[in-house]
Structure formats: C-alpha cells, structure tokens
Amino acid sequence: MCPPPTPPGPAAGADVERRDARHKVTGTARYAAEHTPPGCLHAAPVPATVARGRVTAVHADEVLRLPGVHAVLSHENAPRLGEPDDPTLAVLQNDRVPHRGWYVALVVADTPENARAAADALRIEYAPEEHDAGPADGHPRLYTPEEANGGHPAVRERGDFDAAFATAAVHVDATYTLTALHNHPMEPHASTAWWTGGDLTVHDSNQGSTTVRNVLAELFAVPRERVTVAAAHVGGGFGSKGTPRPQVVLAVMAARHTGRPVKLALPRRHLPAVVGHRAPTVQRVRIGADAHGVIRALAHDVTTQTSTVKEFVEQAAVPARVMYTSPHSRTTHRVVALDVPTPSWMRAPGEASGMYALEAAMDELAAATGLDPVELRLRNEPDREPDSGRPFSSRNLAGCLREGARLFGWEDRDPRPGVRRSGDRLTGTGVASATYPYLVGPSTATAHAAPDGTHVVRLNATDIGTGARTVLAQIAADALRAPLDSVRVEIGSSALPDAPLAGGSSGTSSWGWAVHRACTTLAERLRTLTGPLPPEGLTVRADTAQEAGKESPYARHAFGAHFAEVEVDAVTGEVRVRRLLGVFAAGRILNPRTARSQLIGGMTMGIGMALTEGSTLDTRSGEFVERDLASYHVPVNADVPSLEAHWLDEEDPHLNPMGSKGIGEIGIVGTAAAVANAVHHAVGVRLRDLPLTPDRLLPHLHGLPDRQG
Amino acid sequence: MDREGTAGRDDGRGEGRDGPEGPTSSVTLRVNGTVHALRLDNRTTLLDALREHLDLTGAKKGCDHGQCGACTVLVGGRRVNSCLLLAVACDEPVTTVEGLARDGRLHPLQEAFVARDALQCGYCTPGQICSAVALLDEAAAGHPSHVTPPHAARAEGAADLTRDEIRERMSGNLCRCGAYPHIVDAVADAHRETVR
Numbered sequence: 089m090c091p092p093p094t095p096p097g098p099a100a101g102a103d104v105e106r107r108d109a110r111h112k113v114t115g116t117a118r119y120a121a122e123h124t125p126p127g128c129l130h131a132a133p134v135p136a137t138v139a140r141g142r143v144t145a146v147h148a149d150e151v152l153r154l155p156g157v158h159a160v161l162s163h164e165n166a167p168r169l170g171e172p173d174d175p176t177l178a179v180l181q182n183d184r185v186p187h188r189g190w191y192v193a194l195v196v197a198d199t200p201e202n203a204r205a206a207a208d209a210l211r212i213e214y215a216p217e218e219h220d221a222g223p224a225d226g227h228p229r230l231y232t233p234e235e236a237n238g239g240h241p242a243v244r245e246r247g248d249f250d251a252a253f254a255t256a257a258v259h260v261d262a263t264y265t266l267t268a269l270h271n272h273p274m275e276p277h278a279s280t281a282w283w284t285g286g287d288l289t290v291h292d293s294n295q296g297s298t299t300v301r302n303v304l305a306e307l308f309a310v311p312r313e314r315v316t317v318a319a320a321h322v323g324g325g326f327g328s329k330g331t332p333r334p335q336v337v338l339a340v341m342a343a344r345h346t347g348r349p350v351k352l353a354l355p356r357r358h359l360p361a362v363v364g365h366r367a368p369t370v371q372r373v374r375i376g377a378d379a380h381g382v383i384r385a386l387a388h389d390v391t392t393q394t395s396t397v398k399e400f401v402e403q404a405a406v407p408a409r410v411m412y413t414s415p416h417s418r419t420t421h422r423v424v425a426l427d428v429p430t431p432s433w434m435r436a437p438g439e440a441s442g443m444y445a446l447e448a449a450m451d452e453l454a455a456a457t458g459l460d461p462v463e464l465r466l467r468n469e470p471d472r473e474p475d476s477g478r479p480f481s482s483r484n485l486a487g488c489l490r491e492g493a494r495l496f497g498w499e500d501r502d503p504r505p506g507v508r509r510s511g512d513r514l515t516g517t518g519v520a521s522a523t524y525p526y527l528v529g530p531s532t533a534t535a536h537a538a539p540d541g542t543h544v545v546r547l548n549a550t551d552i553g554t555g556a557r558t559v560l561a562q563i564a565a566d567a568l569r570a571p572l573d574s575v576r577v578e579i580g581s582s583a584l585p586d587a588p589l590a591g592g593s594s595g596t597s598s599w600g601w602a603v604h605r606a607c608t609t610l611a612e613r614l615r616t617l618t619g620p621l622p623p624e625g626l627t628v629r630a631d632t633a634q635e636a637g638k639e640s641p642y643a644r645h646a647f648g649a650h651f652a653e654v655e656v657d658a659v660t661g662e663v664r665v666r667r668l669l670g671v672f673a674a675g676r677i678l679n680p681r682t683a684r685s686q687l688i689g690g691m692t693m694g695i696g697m698a699l700t701e702g703s704t705l706d707t708r709s710g711e712f713v714e715r716d717l718a719s720y721h722v723p724v725n726a727d728v729p730s731l732e733a734h735w736l737d738e739e740d741p742h743l744n745p746m747g748s749k750g751i752g753e754i755g756i757v758g759t760a761a762a763v764a765n766a767v768h769h770a771v772g773v774r775l776r777d778l779p780l781t782p783d784r785l786l787p788h789l790h791g792l793p794d795r796q797g
Numbered sequence: 798m799d800r801e802g803t804a805g806r807d808d809g810r811g812e813g814r815d816g817p818e819g820p821t822s823s824v825t826l827r828v829n830g831t832v833h834a835l836r837l838d839n840r841t842t843l844l845d846a847l848r849e850h851l852d853l854t855g856a857k858k859g860c861d862h863g864q865c866g867a868c869t870v871l872v873g874g875r876r877v878n879s880c881l882l883l884a885v886a887c888d889e890p891v892t893t894v895e896g897l898a899r900d901g902r903l904h905p906l907q908e909a910f911v912a913r914d915a916l917q918c919g920y921c922t923p924g925q926i927c928s929a930v931a932l933l934d935e936a937a938a939g940h941p942s943h944v945t946p947p948h949a950a951r952a953e954g955a956a957d958l959t960r961d962e963i964r965e966r967m968s969g970n971l972c973r974c975g976a977y978p979h980i981v982d983a984v985a986d987a988h989r990e991t992v993r
Contacts, residue, residue: 105911112919113907113926115855115894122854200849201840274859274867274920274973323857323920324973356860553918553974681914685976689917692975717864717971724968726944728977 094604094745096676097566103681104572107557108321117321120293121278125349128280129158130200131342132207133335134193135358136185139710140219140427143183143192147211151195154209156202159346162193162212167341169307175397176362176430177307179334180341185214186397187429188711189361191334196342196350219427221710224393225370227424236403236421237437244409244475247416249374252385256376260452264373264445264776268703268712269366270720271434275323276356277363279339282349288315292336295325296589298548300332301582304340320580322552326693327433328363329552330591360703360712360720364432367392368705369404371445376416381457381464386414388446390421395430399423402431403438407523407757408446409475410645411485412468417475427710433591435693436753439524440760444697444778447520447761452774455505461519461765462489462498473643481642481742484673485521488649488736492519492671495734496651506772514656515666516770520761522648522672524754527594528744530633532585533602535564535610538625542574545607548587549579549599554752555682556595562678563600563746567607585629593646593750596678597743598636604745605630642742646749648672650691650762656770658789661782663699663767668759669732675740675749683751687733690755696723697756698763702779822885828853829896837884843877844868846884847893855894855923859971866970869924870894876931894923897930905990906930909983917974925970929984932966933958933991942966958988 111117136143148160166180179191193210197203224230233242253259281290288310294300297317305312317336322329335352342350354362369392376385388408394400405419434440454461466486472479493499501517502508508515533547545564549556557577565572578584588598610628617626653667670691677683700721704713714720733755740747760778768774773788820839825832828851835850844861847853847870856879859867863878870879873889897904906929909915916922936958941950944965949957956962963984964977972980 106914106916108919109911109914109916110903110907112916112922113894113903113910114898115853115923117919118854119857119920121858122848124849124852199838199841200845201838205840272973274865274918274971275857276859321919323859324918326973353858356862356865553916555917682917685914685917685974685979688978689975692977693973716862717860718862722971722973723975723977724971725964725977725980726968728964728975731978 097569099562099565099572100678100746101676102562102679104558104562104679106555106682107561108551119275119321119323120280120291121351121353123280123291124351125282128349128351129196129198129346130203131194131196131339131350131352132203133191133338133358134195134207134210134212135189135361136192137188138185138214138216139188139221141185141214141216143185143212144215145213146193151206151210154202154206156198157195157206158198159196159342160193160210161341161345167344170309172303172307174331177303177332177334177337179337187395187427188709189358189429191338191362194338194342196346219710221428221705221707222393222426223707224424225391230391230422230424232420232422233399233401236401236406238403240403240406242421245418249385249387249416249418252416253374253376256384257379258377258453258456260375260449260456262373262449262452262776264371264448266369266441266444266778268368268705269434269697269701270360270703271326271328271365272359272717272720272722273324273326273328276354276359277329277333277335278353279336280349280351281339281343283343286310286314288340290317290336290340292317292319293322293329294319294332295322295329295550295552295591297550297582298586299589300336303332304336307337308340316581316583318581319550322550325552326435327437327591330433330589333363356717357715360715361429364430366434366437366441367394367402367431369402369441371404373445373449375449375453377453377457381453381459381467383412383414383468385416386412387418388442392423393426393428394423395428396425397430399425400431402441404442406438407442410473410523411446411521413470414474428705435690436524436757439753439757440697443522443758444760447758448764448776451518451765451768460503462493465489465521476643478641478643481644482738482740483647484736484738485647488647488671488673491734491736492649492651492669495671496669498651505769508770512658514658514770515653516766516768517651517653518762518765518769520650520758520765522650522754522758524593524646524750524757526644526646526743526749527592528597528601528636529588529594530636531587531598531602532629532631533606534585534627534629535606536625536627537610537614537621539621539623542576543568543570544576544578545603546578546584547599547602548582548584549595550590551579552590554590554595554686555679556590556599558682559596559678560599560603563603564607567604568611593752597748597750600746600748601632601636601744602630605632640742644742646672646674646754648754648758650758652762652766654763654766654770656767656785661785661789663780663785665695665729665763667730668695670755671734671736672754673736673738674751674754675738675743676747677735678746678748684733686751687755688731690753691731691733691759692723692728694756694759695727695763697778698760699779700727702781824884826884826887826891828891829893839885841884842880843882843884843887844879847879853893853895857920857923859920866928867921867924869927869970871927871931874934876928894926897926904930906983906987909986913979913983913986915976915979915983917976921970921972925972925980928967928970929987932984933988960985
C-alpha cells in the first residue's frame with residue numbers, strides 16, 4: 089500500500105515561477121551541443137540511401153583528403169561495441185542496411201562546415217536488396233506480438249464479443265487511420281563527448297541520463313562510475329529522447345577513435361529515420377449498445393508496423409480496456425516488421441492514437457443512439473476497470489465531462505450536424521474523453537542541510553521543459569517545512585543519485601517520492617538533533633525501490649475531457665480550431681503554472697495531430713517524405729486560438745506522498761477526437777483519416793446547402 | 798553606417814583566401830555592442846559564427862533551414878533567421894538574446910516571458926523573444942500583417958496589436974512544447990508596457 093498523501097504544505101500547489109526561466113530567457117541555459125571543450129571536433133553522420141541491402145564500399149580515402157577531415161568511421165573501422173539491448177544503437181557494427189536513413193558512416197572534421205561537406209561528399213556503394221516498406225494493412229506477414237508497449241498483453245478478451253455485438257440494438261463499426269507522426273522536439277538530438285584517460289564525459293540531450301550512462305558503460309565496456317552523462321537543459325523530447333539514441337553512441341565512438349572531444353548534433357531532416365516516431369495505425373472499432381446507449385460489446389483492433397531492427401507496438405487498443413462499460417470485449421494488436429525506420433515512444437504512446445479512434449467511435453455511437461455525446465459517456469461509466477476488475481483509485485471522468493460542458497457552454501448545443509453556416513464558414517463543436525495511466529518508478533535522492541540553514545536536494549531528474557527543478561523544490565520545501573528559497577535542487581547529471589527518466593508522465597511522482605522521503609527523514613533528524621549541525625552539515629539518502637515498485641490493488645489513471653469548437657471553410661476545406669477547452673482530473677496539481685503549460689502544450693500537439701501533422705512513408709523508397717518542418721506541419725501560434733486547461737481537485741490516497749498523477753501526456757489524449765468530432769458536427773460528414781487537411785475535406789464540401797445568413 | 802559594424806572581407810591581402818582549411822575571409826562582426834574580428838570559413842552562417850566562434854549559444858539551431866525560427870536574432874534591428882545569413886554577408890550590428898538585458902535588468906519581453914511562463918524546454922525561447930522585440934518595433938512603425946484588415950493596413954500610425962495580430966506575427970517561431978497562448982500573453986504585456 090502507498091502512504092496516503094501528506095497534507096500539503098505552503099509550497100505544494102503554489103504558483104511558483106519556473107526556476108530556470110531566467111536562464112532560458114537570457115540564453116544562458118546551455119544545451120548538449122553548447123559545450124565546446126578545447127580541441128573539439130565536429131561529426132556529421134551519413135545516412136543510407138537504399139531501403140535495404142549491404143554496404144559494399146566506403147570511399148573514405150577520398151574524403152580524408154578534404155580540408156579539415158580527421159576521420160571517417162564506418163563498419164570497417166568503428167570501435168566494436170558490446171551487444172546493446174536496443175538494437176537501434178548498434179551503429180556501424182556491420183554492413184547491413186535495415187532501412188533508408190540508417191547511419192552507415194560518420195565523418196569527423198575540425199569544423200561543422202568541413203564535416204558536413206565531407207559527409208555529403210562521402211561515396212558509399214551498396215548491394216541493394218528488394219525491400220518491403222508496406223503498407224501494413226492487409227500485409228500477409230502481419231502477426232500478433234506477445235506484448236504491446238508498456239508490457240500490455242497484445243490480446244485481451246472478456247465475455248463473447250461476437251455474440252453480444254451481433255445481438256446489440258445499435259452498432260458502430262468504423263475504421264480510423266493515423267499516419268506516422270514525428271516528435272520533432274525543437275532541439276535536435278545532440279551530444280558532446282570526450283574521454284580523459286578511461287573516463288568518459290558526455291553532454292547529451294535526453295530524458296534520462298542515468299540510463300544513457302548505463303548503456304554507454306555496457307557498449308564501451310567501461311565501469312559505470314567512469315562515465316558521466318549530463319543533461320542540464322534539454323530542448324524537449326516528447327518520448328524521442330526517452331532512450332539513448334544513435335547520436336550519443338556515434339559521438340562517443342568518434343571521441344574514442346580520434347582521442348579528441350567530439351560534438352554531434354543531428355540535422356533536423358535525419359530525425360524521422362533515427363530517433364523513433366509514432367507508427368501509422370489502422371484501427372477498427374466496433375461497439376454494440378442497447379437502445380439506451382449502454383455498451384454491451386466493444387472491440388478495438390489495431391494494425392500497425394515496426395522495423396526489422398526492433399519490435400515496437402503502440403498499445404493503442406489498451407484505452408478500450410479502461411474507459412467504458414463493456415461486458416463483452418476484445419482488444420487486439422497486430423504488427424508487421426518492414427524495411428522502415430523503427431517506431432518508438434511519442435507523447436502518450438497508445439493513448440494518443442487509441443483514444444482518437446475510440447472517442448471518434450463514441451461520437452458515432454452518440455449519433456446512432458440519438459444521445460448527447462456527454463450523456464452517452466456518462467451512461468457508460470464503469471464501477472471498476474473493465475479489463476482488470478480492479479477498483480479505480482480515483483476516477484473523475486464524469487466530473488471532467490460535466491465541468492467541461494459547463495465551462496464550454498455545451499448545454500445549448502444543437503446536435504444536428506452540418507447546419508451552422510455563416511457565409512462560407514461552417515461551425516461545429518465536439519467532445520472527447522482523455523485518459524492516461526498513473527505510472528511511478530523507484531528513484532533515489534539525497535537531501536542535505538547546511539549549517540547556514542540552506543538545503544540541497546540532489547538526484548538525476550531531467551527537466552525537459554516540465555518544470556521538474558521547480559516542482560521538486562516545492563516538494564522538498566514542504567517536506568522539510570522550510571522556506572522554498574532555502575532549497576537548492578541539483579538535477580541533470582548521472583553523477584547525482586540515480587533516478588528514472590522523464591517519461592510516462594511519471595517524473596514528478598517518481599522523483600518527488602524520493603525527494604519527499606529524503607527530506608522528511610532529514611527534517612526528522614534535524615528535529616532530534618541535539619546541539620548545532622556539524623560544519624559539514626547533514627545528508628540523508630532515500631531509495632523508494634520498495635514502495636514505488638509495488639503492484640497496486642487499484643486501477644490508477646488520470647482522466648480528462650476536451651471540448652472543441654471548429655470552423656470549416658466550405659470553399660477551401662481548411663479547418664480552424666476556434667476554441668479548445670480541457671478539464672483534467674490528475675490527482676493533486678503541484679504547481680498550477682507549470683501544470684497549465686504542460687496541459688496546453690499537449691493539447692496543442694493534439695491540434696497538430698488532428699489537423700496538420702501527417703507523414704507519408706513512400707513505400708517505393710522506404711523513407712518518410714516530410715522530413716523537415718516546412719513539410720511536416722507542427723502547429724504554429726496562429727493555429728492555436730483560445731486554449732484553456734482546467735482541473736478538478738482530486739484527492740487520491742493510493743498514489744504517493746504528494747498525491748500526484750502526472751500531466752505531461754494526458755493533454756494530447758483525446759484532443760484529436762474532440763476536433764474531428766467537431767468537424768463532423770460542422771460538416772455533417774464523418775472523416776476517419778487524420779490529419780483533416782483541406783484535400784480530405786474538399787470532396788465532401790460540394791453539394792452542401794447554400795450559404796445562409 | 799558605422800564601419801566597425803560591418804563585415805569586411807579584406808585582411809589587407811585581398812578578398813579572402815584559399816588556405817589549407819578552404820576558402821576563408823576575415824569578418825568583422827559587431828554583436829551586442831562588441832566588435833569581433835574573425836577569420837571564418839565562407840560557408841559559416843551567422844548562427845554558427847555566434848554559437849561556435851563567439852560562444853554566444855543563446856540563438857538556437859532547430860532546423861538550420863529557416864523553418865523554425867529558433868535562431869532568430871536582430872540584424873540592424875530587424876529579425877532574421879541567422880541560419881540563413883552567411884556571416885561574411887552580415888554587415889549590420891547584431892543583437893542576440895544575450896544582448897537584450899540592460900544594466901543587469903531584463904528586457905520587458907524577457908520579464909514578460911518569465912511572468913507568463915511563456916516557455917517550457919526553452920529551446921525556442923531566445924528566438925521567440927528576439928522575434929517579439931522586432932515585432933513590437935514593426936507594429937509601432939505601422940507595418941501590417943496577413944491578418945490586418947485592409948482599412949487598418951492603409952491607416953497611419955502604429956498597428957493595433959490584437960491577439961490575432963500577435964499570433965500571426967509570431968507564427969514564424971515554432972514552439973513544440975506549445976507555449977503559444979502564454980507567448981501571446983507575454984507579448985501583449987510587453988506591448989502594453991512599451992506603449993504606456
């Protein structure tokens with residue numbers, strides 16, 4: 089059992105300024121490529137230009153003659169690595185090309201200009217082989233994996249879906265598609281690495297440098313204590329920096345090979361092929377309900393693709409195991425391994441994609457039953473988590489829907505689709521639910537009290553923009569019962585006590601628990617201390633391996649509801665979001681300022697998923713076509729009008745001492761469905777393939793009633 | 798024009814030279830009020846000159862293609878993507894995010910970004926702020942934008958910086974963390990401050 093949350097102190101829940109804000113607005117916060125040790129060289133990687141095959145020649149001699157070139161690394165001469173758990177890190181180890189864009193060489197030169205020119209000039213010969221880049225849908229080699237991401241079983245069945253669906257009064261049977269999506273953090277993946285004797289130091293852009301250190305120690309066969317990986321400031325990750333990426337391995341290799349510090353920043357256009365992405369999915373959702381809209385049968389079948397390098401399957405059917413009453417249920421994942429880049433985590437893997445399909449299907453069920461979509465969801469609130477049968481530790485989806493409806497002004501909504509037209513503008517509103525699991529992992533931390541009354545908290549948390557520095561100080565101050573400004577927080581280096589990554593919306597809960605433990609223990613020691621503090625102060629270490637790793641008897645999830653209003657131009661087919669409002673129930677919110685920023689950030693990425701972000705895998709070439717930010721359209725400021733994030737006060741005694749659930753990902757979950765449902769309400773046509781770009785709408789806009797008003 | 802603020806390609810021996818390191822030029826860059834005499838590869842962008850030669854890493858490299866705005870700095874008071882400008886072609890004074898504070902006090906836009914939490918990871922932030930500094934000047938000078946109504950675009954005087962105008966004028970600076978609404982708040986605050 090978890091300890092119940094402690095009563096909040098003055099710092100928890102306070103609207104506290106982001107601790108690194110002043111460094112960030114003055115340009116003094118340094119990111120991975122912004123360290124230049126003396127003698128630093130620059131590396132430029134070379135991507136494969138065939139979709140499958142072998143490298144037969146690397147004409148290194150030609151570029152070694154070019155100005156400033158120090159080395160060319162390829163499978164012919166690169167340092168041999170230990171076997172990585174993640175095969176995407178086994179770069180330059182053999183002549184195989186598993187997909188286009190896989191790195192086949194690395195050029196190291198004295199300047200970025202010389203490195204890039206030599207990388208462009210490097211001639212590589214291939215023995216190409218016939219490749220298969222899909223599409224996955226209907227592929228003869230589709231198979232059912234053991235597990236989807238997160239350790240979820242690929243298939244779950246309860247009751248008899250087929251029989252219950254066949255006899256249901258109302259049916260929805262719809263198939264939804266999502267293209268591949270790319271994380272594209274603003275800071276491309278970068279590393280600066282150097283060896284000093286047998287000691288390795290790396291500045292790396294990642295979401296958790298304890299893991300990066302451990303992996304590098306394995307790959308380069310050095311003891312962990314001789315490797316330091318720092319990630320003081322990280323320019324976003326959204327999952328793509330959750331695991332070590334090839335750039336850090338290549339930079340360390342090059343530093344070892346040349347004996348010099350090496351800096352390597354990946355070009356933006358390489359990212360889609362080498363740092364993971366959200367794989368495309370085809371999702372069939374079938375819902376059978378009774379005449380009152382209560383679900384009897386629910387099936388969610390996901391088809392997706394992975395690479396031949398590594399199996400990664402987004403758990404997109406998993407939300408259907410959590411969300412609604414469903415006595416008869418079947419949820420499945422199937423995947424095919426193709427000669428394509430390797431997919432990986434992207435913000436809310438599984439939930440973001442799966443909840444698009446499920447929540448769009450719920451909208452279709454509302455239409456089929458004639459029920460209001462909010463009311464339909466309320467009628468399908470389960471008493472327990474449908475799949476596991478566990479009670480919820482807390483579940484405030486109904487509260488989010490009701491509060492959202494009130495704030496948005498939902499009650500006046502005319503349910504008829506395609507009837508609101510003013511000039512060339514069609515308008516509509518839509519709703520969708522959100523969910524994200526509560527995840528937590530073991531962490532360590534130390535807390536130190538100095539004789540001058542200040543405190544230092546140390547652990548290798550990573551602030552990728554979440555405000556970790558700030559919120560951990562708040563947690564520490566309350567646990568110490570000390571003023572917030574007496575607490576200094578040191579994070580962002582593997583030299584600090586080990587801590588898990590910033591991922592799975594688990595950072596604050598995992599790190600915060602260890603910080604809370606260390607600080608409460610320290611406060612206790614200080615209270616019982618007789619006499620003054622020793623000159624060296626007092627330090628306490630905490631490790632939450634016992635409590636944070638425990639199975640819970642409860643189903644623990646955050647919930648939310650999105651309400652969207654859109655406007656569709658009947659002439660151009662352009663969809664604009666006018667308003668987007670989200671209400672979330674995610675445990676105790678520890679800093680409303682940074683929490684709001686994360687939630688609206690997730691919602692913004694959801695707007696992109698709904699309307700602008702689309703990626704085409706060219707099956708002939710085996711590469712993503714939209715590889716830069718001019719063709720892969722992340723939302724810009726003008727795409728994001730009125731955007732509001734609210735939350736409910738939620739006390740959940742089954743989480744951690746802070747009572748927090750995690751807010752980094754839930755903002756993107758369900759957003760795309762709310763927008764797509766609003767587009768249906770505006771236009772009266774159900775479009776199931778995202779993104780809803782003008783070309784997809786235009787064919788349906790002719791023959792609409794003439795303009796009114 | 799102040800000759801110190803110009804880039805010169807002449808080192809007294811002609812228009813640059815082709816050494817063993819390839820074609821280079823001597824370049825004089827005036828950045829944040831300081832004059833720097835550099836010998837640079839002719840291919841060096843202003844962005845790389847700032848980041849790799851002057852250790853001014855405030856301007857960020859997000860795409861190196863003029864598509865994201867993270868590298869935005871002020872050249873001659875106008876906002877430019879420093880990744881698209883060759884250092885040898887930069888003949889006006891440069892202001893980067895490091896040069897906005899005065900006498901240890903943050904620029905009103907920097908203060909507003911902090912106050913509004915108009916940032917998360919911070920990587921786009923210097924570009925957003927430099928862009929916003931120029932935006933306020935452009936608006937004060939009456940420059941219209943794509944969303945300015947025709948009658949207003951023809952009017953004399955400063956542009957009316959509505960939220961729609963700010964959104965439009967800040968759309969050359971991507972923020973993947975999605976701080977846009979807070980960025981609009983921050984720019985609106987700073988605008989109120991400057992017109993007061």
